[in-house]
Amino acid sequence: MKHSSKPRLNRVFYISASLIALLVLFGALSPTLFAEVAGTVFTFTTRSFGWFYLLSVFLFVLFLIFLAFSKYGKIRLGMDHDRPQYPFFTWIGMLFSAGFGVGLVFWGVAEPMSHFFTPPYADTPELTVESARLAMAYSFFHWGVSQWSVFAIVGLIIAYFQFRRNTDGRISTSLSPLLKEKVYTRPINQTIDIFAVIATVMGVATSLGLGVLQINGGLNSVFGLPNTALVQVLIIIVLTILFLTSTTTGLDRGIKWLSNVNLGIALVLMSFVFIAGPTVFILETFTLGLGDYLQNFIRYSLRLQPYQQGTWVQDWTIFYWAWAIAWSPFVGAFVARVSRGRTIREFIVGVLVVPPLIALLWIAVFGGTALHLDLFSGTSIAEAVDADVTSALFATFAELPLSFLLSVLSILLILTFLITSADSATYIISSMTTNGSLNPPLGVRIVWGVLLGGIAAVLLLASGLEGLQTASLISALPFTIILLLMVYTLFSLLRKENVKKIK
Numbered sequence: 470m471k472h473s474s475k476p477r478l479n480r481v482f483y484i485s486a487s488l489i490a491l492l493v494l495f496g497a498l499s500p501t502l503f504a505e506v507a508g509t510v511f512t513f514t515t516r517s518f519g520w521f522y523l524l525s526v527f528l529f530v531l532f533l534i535f536l537a538f539s540k541y542g543k544i545r546l547g548m549d550h551d552r553p554q555y556p557f558f559t560w561i562g563m564l565f566s567a568g569f570g571v572g573l574v575f576w577g578v579a580e581p582m583s584h585f586f587t588p589p590y591a592d593t594p595e596l597t598v599e600s601a602r603l604a605m606a607y608s609f610f611h612w613g614v615s616q617w618s619v620f621a622i623v624g625l626i627i628a629y630f631q632f633r634r635n636t637d638g639r640i641s642t643s644l645s646p647l648l649k650e651k652v653y654t655r656p657i658n659q660t661i662d663i664f665a666v667i668a669t670v671m672g673v674a675t676s677l678g679l680g681v682l683q684i685n686g687g688l689n690s691v692f693g694l695p696n697t698a699l700v701q702v703l704i705i706i707v708l709t710i711l712f713l714t715s716t717t718t719g720l721d722r723g724i725k726w727l728s729n730v731n732l733g734i735a736l737v738l739m740s741f742v743f744i745a746g747p748t749v750f751i752l753e754t755f756t757l758g759l760g761d762y763l764q765n766f767i768r769y770s771l772r773l774q775p776y777q778q779g780t781w782v783q784d785w786t787i788f789y790w791a792w793a794i795a796w797s798p799f800v801g802a803f804v805a806r807v808s809r810g811r812t813i814r815e816f817i818v819g820v821l822v823v824p825p826l827i828a829l830l831w832i833a834v835f836g837g838t839a840l841h842l843d844l845f846s847g848t849s850i851a852e853a854v855d856a857d858v859t860s861a862l863f864a865t866f867a868e869l870p871l872s873f874l875l876s877v878l879s880i881l882l883i884l885t886f887l888i889t890s891a892d893s894a895t896y897i898i899s900s901m902t903t904n905g906s907l908n909p910p911l912g913v914r915i916v917w918g919v920l921l922g923g924i925a926a927v928l929l930l931a932s933g934l935e936g937l938q939t940a941s942l943i944s945a946l947p948f949t950i951i952l953l954l955m956v957y958t959l960f961s962l963l964r965k966e967n968v969k970k971i972k
Contacts (some may be wrong), residue, residue: 480659481926482913485666489920496927499954505932511939515783518946520773522790525949527616527770532956533625533817541963542814546625546805551808563807564823565732571680571886572792573612573828574879579854579861580785581608581836585843586851589781596851601840605754606761609610610769611789612828613762614821619793621820623801624808626955628816629962632809637905638802640665640951647958659688664947665798666901670921671944672795673894677925680887681705686859687880691873696857702926708884709922712891716914727889734882738875739834746838754840755833762829777847787942794945794952799897839865891921 497504520577536542546552553560584596584604593600626643636645641658648657680702683961688694715727743751774782808816842848853864866875895918899909902917928940 470840475481481666481904484659484914485902486664486669486920488663489670489924492845493920493923493927496924496931500931501506503927505959507931507939507943512540514942514946515780515787519783519787522787522794522945522949523771524642525953526615526619526793529622529952529956530615530770532960533618533621533821536625536963537817539815540967540968542812542817543968544813544963544966545633546628546808546816547810551632551810553808553815554674555807560807560811560819561823562732564804564819565827570890571589571676571683571883573831574651574862574883574886575679575683575859576608576612577831577835577852577862578839578865579858580611581605582839582843582851582854582861583827583830583858584608586688586838586855587781589785591777591779596843598844601844602757602761604840605758605832605836606765607769607785608832609758609829610766611786611823612631612832614766615770615787616793617825619790619797620804620824621817622952622956623797624820625813625816626805626959627801628805628808629959630811631805632923634962638805639650639901639905640798640863640955642905643875643955644951644958646962647954661951662901664951666898668795668944668948669798669894669898669901669915670924672792672797673799673890673921674925675792675940676796677705677708677887677921678929680890681708681925681929682859683862684880684883686857687863687876687883690863690867691876691880697861698930701929705922705926705929706889708891709918711850711884712888713915714919715888715892716895716918717911725884727892731885731889734878734885738878739831740881741871741875742838742869743834746834747841751833751837751861754837755830758833782933789941790841791942791945794859794941794949797948797952798901802897802900803893835862835865840870842868855916891918895921 540754555563568685581604584607586599587606588595588603590603593603627638627640630643631638636642639658639662641661645658681701685694685696685701685702688700693882694700769786772782772786774780804820808819811819839850839861843850846868848868850861850864850868854861855972862879863876863971865921866872866879869875895914896909898917898921899913903909903913924940
């Protein structure tokens, strides 16, 4: 096995790394042209394939619900005699860490306030009670079950192949039964792995870029540091040095320690805002938002705008689904790794309930507080967010006690989230490009770390937030097709399982 892995390693690593490096060079040397090309591709992708993203994610949700309640739910992600590797509450804690990320910190206030200022439906008056309710319902939808269904699909398939069929955790391996043993199998497998690597790099770079934008916004709000491309590039350089340093310490030291710090700071911030903010309003907002989300789930899931002009769905829902798909090989691999021994039913219920519930609580606490301030205290947080989306969290903190301390803690939280995400992603991408190695060489990890920082910097310099959205959309398109094929392969194999013997 080992002697045959080197050619695959070289091909996947060199082609994917070269393609990303070429993109970095193109963006660095011709940022204007890069932005124009990206904008054209973005428009084409959203107009031509928006329906494809929406239908695919909706099908993922239906497929997972079917599996959870079917006889296949009894099948273990491992041998029949295996039991969960981690106790239930430890596993839930790990899902909590995976479910939390810089995207949620970035959009927790920014998204509800953006919808409050520019409602999802053109006939809803802005900055009203109606737009506030709609804003919360749509924010819940975007951070709920649909986004996590993508991560659950990838995690479930990787875990099934790794732990029940004793294969490696590469994306191409999950399609091997479909391809059979053909002459063209190896090139196709390598192509699939290259697509998976590029999608992951773009998804992670999007998160890095969002985090850097928010750190810059926070430094501007708290310390008056200018909100410019130069400052953002300097932040990326510092960040890259920090997560590469963490990478050299290994998974069990750097990432574990930082994950605990993340969890602690996040809980302190959320608890403080929940108590210091409008507590009863937050609880009522959460309850009403949950009801609106459940009631409108199918309508939101399949909503497009063919009968009127507008790009709201493309700018929000389609961007989120594409970002989740691009990010899914990384999150899915992590979720798979900690889920050995669980049944498919336990896995689906855990992954589709716990992380989305945490996300909805976060949005209710932070977004609900911001909405309450604008509706009943005469503040202008929505206007501030419309002018600069990175200021959302800090504009809210400015209206609360201990605002300086809250802002500094938030900047620290975003920084540690970025370091852990980039560190973990560097490890996963390195593993994907070294034939599924559980201990990829340090040199490979450093190369990917530098390329991650480079592509995030290029996307920010070329076209800011739009560039980040474009990267996710484009890279996710081919990977969506791969995901659908993976679902078909998994179901075909599950049908051959002798479920009656499983206890």
